[in-house]
Amino acid sequence: MNHLRKPVVGLTGGIGSGKTAVSNRMAELGAHVIDTDLIAHQLTAPGGLAIPALIATFGPQCIQQDGAMNRAYMRQRVFDNPDERKQLEGILHPLIRDEVGAQLQKDTGLYSVLVIPLLIEKGGWMHLLDHIVVVDCDTETQIKRVMDRNGFTREQVIAILKTQTDRQARLSRADLVIENNSSLSELIEKTDWAHGEILKLRLN
Template sequence: MAEPSTWHGDTRLAIGLTGGIGSGKTRVADLLQGWGAAQVDTDRIAHALTAPGGAAMPALAERFGPGIVAPDGALDRAAMREAAFADPQARRALEAILHPLIAQETLRQARQAQGLYLVFVVPLLVESGRWRERVDRICVVDCDPQTQVERVRRRSGLTTETIRRIMAAQAGRQERLAVADDVIVNDGHTHAAQLELRVRALHERYCQLAATSRRTAM
């Protein structure tokens, strides 16, 4: 195993957790947190930044206009999604506003988090190209594409076409698996109890690695 990651000012074991939309990575992260891990979720951070009064909203409204602002002052995610998919330049502008703010808040939360080890939940971990050197291990929650579509459609009401466009903008299944140190299978055949057993086994492994990391750092 690599030396404990310290980019966040911490010598605890750091895990990068990722997976495609609808893979169930949030459920996996919440299980790990419930058993004592510290969780920093970049997607939740992004939502907070684009909520009513969020720190990113003034810059987004200035760059993209009032059409991307919902009546409550939050980001109109559907309108922003359409703009970003239609124009690569718009997508780059969106990322240029959001990514530095997400990175800043991620670091702040990591430095304050308390837990046996750190779990960074990063939907675009593979795409960013920056997380390999920031974490000690990468865990991929793996799921077949059809199950992803069905899960997202049930929970969000998005059309199949929209969901597939989102998936096409993410790293492919094989790209994620290629960088994985650990894989949690959560496909259409996985029951909740099976998922919990798989995640529990991984948590116990991480606890062992975290104890080793602490001894090495002493």
Template structure:
């Protein structure tokens, strides 16, 4: 099955778009979900992460303390690279494993940093960007996560600039409006891919 890379900045609405495609019968392999599985209780990445960053990065139950890890890596680019060097290959391998098990006219592969991650370029036939105004993005992230504005700004600033993402995407879904409008766009672009496949 052809693979469509789904991407977008934090708070753009990737999860909502995944659900809308699921309603059309299109499955999605989500790298964020895989990352959560790898760092949950008994997760395959936890031993390597504790060895690299110390046992204090885990909760008492053995799952990753995301807040502590976030503080470590956002303050230091080298630490972030160390984290990525452990997690990214594991996420990539598990993505391939899950994609191989699915059969559909096409499959979504949700990768927040799709354009920054060269390893995914070879397996993605097309890219689909979920995009919205930065003010809306900030509002959604703060509402969802409870993070302070300064931290949300830092996360957004660390991601690829919006204009560059829009330039690199094969298709763009505009998520500035309501759910009905987004749903119409998904049906339109999704129907086009199903027809081509």
């Protein structure tokens, strides 16, 4: 890694693994968090940069009355249809990358954390990253947490999980693993430890 600048950390994990909980804590501790899910939501909000291309590709029915992308409708379409998922990613991912690049320039924290759910699945991120942190929990726990949080059925969560890389493949790429099978307070403790490790990188 380049020792003359602050570290850039890639934070990944499967759906519902705890990325947001970890990155929120890192932000509290002084990290500059750049969340690609949040950017994707902004791009698809009313007036968002991706809206014209979404209408051209998926038709006006993909937009709800307030002008935002209809997420439930698109979720149904893309997690059942790999070609449509690739089309949606083809619209959003280049715009997400541009925005990540812009936010990285701001460099407002002790280190930057790029929260990227599809870090392992999609190429093109590694050159930006000094360190990869994986949040990991048992698949059953993931399923239960997403069902509770989003009101999804078990089948809906499994359909999303099937489009993501398996845990072992993700773990094999990790420089640091935050295990999240127990309580939120333990997750905070582990995140505080990870934060300390990342700060040591900066001092190396």
